[in-house]
Amino acid sequence: MRDDAATLTPAPGHDLVLTADAIVAGVHYFPEDPPASIARKALGVNLSDIAAKGAVPRGFLLTLALPEDWTEAWLAGFAEGLGAASASFGCPLLGGDTVRAAGPALIGVTAIGEVPTGGIVRRRTARIGDRICVSGTIGDAALGLQLRLSPEAGWARGLDPESEAHLLDRYLHPQPRLRLAPALRRFATAAMDVSDGLAGDLARMLAGEGRSAVVDAARVPLSPAAARALEREPALLDTALTGGDDYEILCTVPEADLDAFRREAATAGVPVAAIGTVVAGGEPPAFETERGRRVFAAGAFSHF
Structure with a gap:
């Protein structure tokens, strides 16, 4: 990250689709899980929402709140897993922030997707007989x-x-x-x-x-x-x-x-x-x- 913010312009004739979800140690994953797997889950659960809207991923923002007992080895494993997931899903990291948590680790992802204008698939529009x-x-x-x-x-x-x-x-x-x-x-x-x-x-x-x-x-x-x-x-x-x-x-x-x-x-x-x-x-x-x-x-x- 070389600046304080990023810009993202949708392709002509497209809308941006945004979603945010966080996972917390001891609630959404086991603290002893491999850090690379935790990173993949944090990104994957957000991109699942992007897929359900009929969108394709464009990028994501990351907020990483680390507990007092974090280690460089854990962070290195997390970064490696996040990089691999980002490449696999075709969704680059655009920016974010790392802070100290007062409690367990929290990983927040804001994922951004793209869909043809007006083409988003909504959640509550099912029809009787479908x-x-x-x-x-x-x-x-x-x-x-x-x-x-x-x-x-x-x-x-x-x-x-x-x-x-x-x-x-x-x-x-x-x-x-x-x-x-x-x-x-x-x-x-x-x-x-x-x-x-x-x-x-x-x-x-x-x-x-x-x-x-x-x-x-x-x-x-x-x-x-x-x-x-x-x-x-x-x-x-x-x-x-x-x-x-x-x-x-x-x-x-x-x-x-x-x-x-x-x-x-x-x-x-x-x-x-x-x-x-x-x-x-x-x-x-x-x-x-x-x-x-x-x-x-x-x-x-x-x-x-």
Whole structure:
């Protein structure tokens, strides 16, 4: 950083999209996590919001508040991880500030994206009859967190090493779905990223305007690792549907455009699954499961 501020001009015919999110040690990540992984998470969770708006990243600002026990080795690892994530996501660091924290470490990122003028995909514009879609797989990060918190649980002890590694990695390293942005702009009526659990975020997406949803829980995509965990402990389905940190894309698409959306997403290398339908009503979304219809309380998820 060679000046006190940076300038950024959008390309002709484009709008800037801005989002800010912070992660705090002991709340959003474990203090003992590798600093490079913490850096990747701090940037990744913000770029997940950029992707959900149908935007492409242009740059970010960083506020780093360090606790009294910070070390040069930790900071070097953080900087290395941040540089690698910045290069991988195509999102350069534009500036920021480093200060001393009175408590735990806090990492704040303001991410800036770009979208064709008027092309931003809003969160609360779903229409009755739209199909509800999600990218990737759901529940991995929440199960990875449970592995960290309760490694001696029966279901956890029975996982094979590959499944355990997958779930732990999905919690530690969010994967913003930036390649899905063009398809969202073209086909989605509404979109957001899944950060606080599928059930809670879907409820927030549809709140008001006389909209609800019916979701077929069997169609919610699970990774092989998550499926193995649920085979050992079926009650973990609730964890998968309500747990946070998926950072997948939740969107709604008109029925007539669903196949085209799937094809474009597949071409971009991002799997998407249709899991339900937006319906008229004022009640929270209902999930059809083998145990019957379930309604989950919105906002039930909280970080550890």
